[in-house]
Amino acid sequence: MHNFLLDYHTIIEGKIKNYGVIILVTAEVALYPLKTSHASSIIDKSINSLQGSKINYSVNSINTHITGTKEEVFKCLERMFSEAEDNGNEISMVLTITNASY
Numbered sequence: 001m002h003n004f005l006l007d008y009h010t011i012i013e014g015k016i017k018n019y020g021v022i023i024l025v026t027a028e029v030a031l032y033p034l035k036t037s038h039a040s041s042i043i044d045k046s047i048n049s050l051q052g053s054k055i056n057y058s059v060n061s062i063n064t065h066i067t068g069t070k071e072e073v074f075k076c077l078e079r080m081f082s083e084a085e086d087n088g089n090e091i092s093m094v095l096t097i098t099n100a101s102y
Helices: 039-048 070-088
Strands: 009-012 015-018 025-033 056-059 064-068 091-098
Touching (some): 025 039, 070 091
Antiparallel strands (some): 025 064, 056 064
């Protein structure tokens, strides 16, 4: 799926708005809860915090890929970290962010 560049229209909150070309960013993020016996639960809650966001995301066994506008992606990353921190105390988040189109 090519979702790095959208053409002249994008749908936001059910309305079509004319923005020209929108450059999106993609983040590859992995969360590592530390000093806990319930890491899977913490990771699941963190990923669930993405629901309802204005981004595309896919989850695999190692990491989560998030694609959207820079502002939305960074909001989601902060939300994921905060959710994990609230549920697990010490968290390590490893991520790669790119604005390159493939």
